[in-house]
Amino acid sequence: MAQNSVYSWLYSPFVNAKQRITHRRLLVIADDEAACANKVAQLLAPPSKFNQGEQSVSTIVVGAEGTLQANVRKHLLGNEYDIGVLYCHRGFSPSDLLALAGTLRYGGCLILCTPPFKQWINTPSMAKVSYGYQQTYSRYIARLTNIFIETHEVSMWTPTRLHLAPPETTSWTPTHCHPSTAGAPTQSLEGESDIPLKNQTVEKSIEKDTQKNIRIGRRQETLGAFNADELVGVQEVGESVGVQGLTDKMGVQEVGENVGVQGLNKEQRTAFNDFVAMQCLRGILTAPRGRGKSTLLGVIAAYFVSQGKTVYITSTVRRNVDALIKHCCGAFTTIKQKGKNSYFDPKTGGVCSWLATDNPKLFYGQCDLLIVDEAASLPLPTIKTCLSHHPQWLLATTLQGYEGSGQGFIHRLLPSLLAKNALHRTLTAPYRWVTGDKLEILLNHLCLFEGYSFNNDLVSSLVDRVSVDEKYSKLSRVTKCDLDTMPYGELNEAMGLLALAHYQTTPDDFLRILDSEALLLFVYKENGRIVGAAVIYNEGGEQLAPLAHEVAEGSRRPAGHMSAQRIALLAGDGSFAKQKYWRINRIAVHPWFRNQGIGTQIIEEIKQFAHHHNIDCLTSSYGAKPALNRFWHNNGFVTIDTGIKVNKASGDISALVIYPLSKEFNEKANLLTSLYANNNNSNVFKLTELDKRVQKVYLAKLWNFCHGHLSLEQVTMPLASFCKLLFANDIDKNELQPLLCTLPLNTSELRKVFKASGKSDLNDKIRNWLIRNLPKS
Structure with a gap:
């Protein structure tokens, strides 16, 4: 059967x-x-x-x-x-x-x-x-x-x-x-x-x-005759791993009871020696899945514990460090469990403890070594704060799209740490499976997660063949792709480039790119190879029109249409949601071809396509930093909003930029730029001192706040401008005047004045106060 x-x-x-x-x-x-x-x-x-x-x-x-x-x-x-x-x-x-x-x-x-x-x-x-x-x-x-x-x-x-x-x-x-x-x-x-x-x-x-031997935990159940020689050098299923059991031979792991550093494979041993030899250990360990990262971390933790040191280990999920803890305890038989998440060596007094990422000890406690496992899953600001409180630390992570900050860890945190003399080591040899494992290769192939590779000699020849002037003269190099017929090789090249363009790229993103009916893909080819790519999302228009009013007042947040919704909310006007937008979600150029105008050329071609399709406005949202700001501004885009919260992946606030295309949207863009200028002004003006269109938007936003559609953070400038007008002729000193007319709002003092129990209660009480004071028409 x-x-x-x-x-x-x-x-x-x-x-x-x-x-x-x-x-x-x-x-x-x-x-x-x-x-x-x-x-x-x-x-x-x-x-x-x-x-x-x-x-x-x-x-x-x-x-x-x-x-x-x-x-x-x-x-x-x-x-x-x-x-x-x-x-x-x-x-x-x-x-x-x-x-x-x-x-x-x-x-x-x-x-x-x-x-x-x-x-x-x-x-x-x-x-x-x-x-x-x-x-x-x-x-x-x-x-x-x-x-x-x-x-x-x-x-x-x-x-x-x-x-x-x-x-x-x-x-x-x-x-x-x-x-x-x-x-x-x-x-x-x-x-x-x-x-x-x-x-x-x-x-x-x-x-x-089936006539041979089945391995069961630490026992052997014989089903028939078997050759004992076949079992040599093979670890039994369920056997705990010791460092003596790690060999350089074919990546095969043998059984070992106690850990000796000499048992680590070549890569692990080199990394171990490099890390523990540092006078002040500040290191980064990166590796794809299954490369023995947890084993090495466990051995390093055990080494410090055996020296009588205190080690803190943190991760977003406790189960993520089960293997690390197992290898730490297996490294030296003297290490025993002490409590739910603590382990100690009675001979030396060394202690190893797991702490949740919000445990105060990470920020105020004392330890000899802090190990942050799967560091890329933590917000960058959290990691930086943790490291600032501990002289010795070791960050370890995979970088394959499962994490929260992903590429942000590579492009932002890693360079800043290396600039401060941190040591970076990478494990490449498979530990959990054989070298060249079929499943790993097949799944990366299936999921378009093989990455982008270019032979250095090939790249050099491509760069030498074409001048910058020639690139500018041939817009035909940029093409809009048909995802239904795009060859796999080109698809893989494009996905590899796009992974470099975003701080939180995951394999799921490639599924969305292939399957979204709202998406367009543009690529730039150099001698048949894709060296630039951009992803565009269709937003607004007739698809969003049925919810235009609700989007503008903040009562609805339907899926997608990110920039269209954000713009309509900024203007407080549903007509903005009905405009047709192309949002440039990602734009990437291969590192070897950057600073040659390819990104600009891609954008110019997108502008032409957009004009042809009667698009009202191009938009993009990105982590604001000087280089990117210059890129977008040099290409004619204008900033109309910056975010409130720091992005956990990039460590930046987001910026929203627009490039008006239609005559109608050019007129609307004037309001958006006026709102942005006023919202970012260090001075607070009375409501009546502002442009009448801005006054109308501010009053609408305050009423939307009163109706519970917007948060206090979204209306701080409208609130301050209105209160400055309200208190302008107030002869008596009002304790609310300095609190509501000055930015940023002092919410702790406002809670005291309004006798609010917390953030939500404060919002409710300010809403009730506004309803009594706002003009009714």
């Missing part, structure tokens, strides 16, 4: 004692959710001859009813499993797919449960579709399913098809091409029934393997 064949195939790496040199695998089960659940339940039942006292393999199920649901990647970081199951019937996230895969060990299997393919590609892939648009077809899922069907290394189980790829130990590279132009014949969805249900070769090999 098919079930038995899949069952034997699934457990074969654990049966044949070759788990530690076997590539991880992908099994796609395409069926309705109930059928998938039934199959998975049978597959995850432990083999009958396994010791029932210990679990043979560790498993995790995500996305099914009653299990961890979507957006669980932050809970998966730092954990390890042998089999992971991801259900896609209730939604699909490439980020969750990659995060779950990153937890799987040697020989493990990722089971992807999907709806039938023809149904799946016609199911909306995005949780939120821009208001006024519909998604009835997913380019991303269609591409995914085509690759599943075409790729022999992907095992598949459907009602009409069973294909099981034999577990392998050889390296592999996928064909980097678009499905429509792949070298292998394309197998249509309708053609699945033509594929044999059985895979006799695999079944026979599995039957042979």
Whole structure:
């Protein structure tokens, strides 16, 4: 039966004692959710001859009813499993797919449960579709399913098809091409029934393997005769990892009881020696998933504890550091647990404690070493504050899109720390799986997360061939792409560039780029290679018109239309929401081709396309810093708003810029620039001293605040201008006058005067006060 064949195939790496040199695998089960659940339940039942006292393999199920649901990647970081199951019937996230895969060990299997393919590609892939648009077809899922069907290394189980790829130990590279132009014949969805249900070769090999040994925790359950030599150098499933168990040989890990630094692999040992040799340890450790980062951190923590030192470890989620703590305690058998999140060495008095990211000890406590794990998941200001209170620290993180600050960590925090003589080390050799692991390569290929690479010699030749003047003379170099026919190689180049352009790029962003009906993609090619790209979102217009009034008053915030909504809210006028906008969401140029006018050329071509399509205004929102401000202003854009809060990824406030195109919007732009100038004026003017259009907007905003549509932070200038007029002829000294007429508002003093219990209560009491004093017409 098919079930038995899949069952034997699934457990074969654990049966044949070759788990530690076997590539991880992908099994796609395409069926309705109930059928998938039934199959998975049978597959995850432990083999009958396994010791029932210990679990043979560790498993995790995500996305099914009653299990961890979507957006669980932050809970998966730092954990390890042998089999992971991801259900896609209730939604699909490439980020969750990659995060779950990153937890799987040697020989493990990722089971992807999907709806039938023809149904799946016609199911909306995005949780939120821009208001006024519909998604009835997913380019991303269609591409995914085509690759599943075409790729022999992907095992598949459907009602009409069973294909099981034999577990392998050889390296592999996928064909980097678009499905429509792949070298292998394309197998249509309708053609699945033509594929044999059985895979006799695999079944026979599995039957042979089941006569060997199954590894169970720290025991061995013999199902039949086996060769003991096959087990040498292979770590038993569930065995704790010691540094002595880490070798340089083939990345294979052996069993070790106590940690010795000599047991670390070459990269880990070098990083360990470099960090602990520092007179004042200030270091950064980065690595892709599965490179032994947690192991190294655990050894470093254990080293300090063995010296009688105090170590603080922090992360956004406690479970993320389970592996780190395990390796710390396993490094020296003398380290014992002390309390829920504390560990100590009774011989030296050293202590290692995990602290939540808001624990006061991180900011006021004393420790000898602060370790921040998955640092890129924390807001940059939080990290900077933590580091300022501790002389010795070690930041560690993956940088693959699962994190909160992502590229912001690379482009903002890392350079500033290196400038202060921090030491940066990177781990590249796989630790959790074999080198050249098929699953890692395949999933990066599937999820368009392979990154962008250029051979240095190729880049140099491209740069030498074309002068800057020639670039400016040929706008034809910039083209608008058809995402339905774009070759895979070009798609990967464009996505790699766009990942560089945003501080919080995740694999989910590529899904949105491919599937959004509101999106346009422009690319700049140099001798056939994409070296520049821009993503544009259609906003406003007839799609947003039904909610124009509610958007302008602040009572509705529909999905999408970011700049259109922000502009309408700034003006307090629904007609602004009805204008047609193109928002430049991302614009990127390959680092080798920057400062040559390519970005400007892309924008010029976008302007021409926008004119042709009767767009009223181009917009963009970005992390405001001098270089970017100059870029946008030099291209004719005008700033009309800056944000209130600092972005956790970039550490900057956001700036909103516009480039009016239509005559109608040019007139509207005058109001926006007047509002911006007044809102950023250091002086507060009486309401009657302002332009009449600004007066009207300010009064409308104050009434919207009174109705609960806007926050106090959104109306500080209108409030101050109105109060300055209100108190202008007040002979008696009013205690509210200096508080309400001066910016920034002193909210702590206002709470005292209004006798407010907190922020919400203060807002309510100021609203009631305004209702009594605002003009009624």
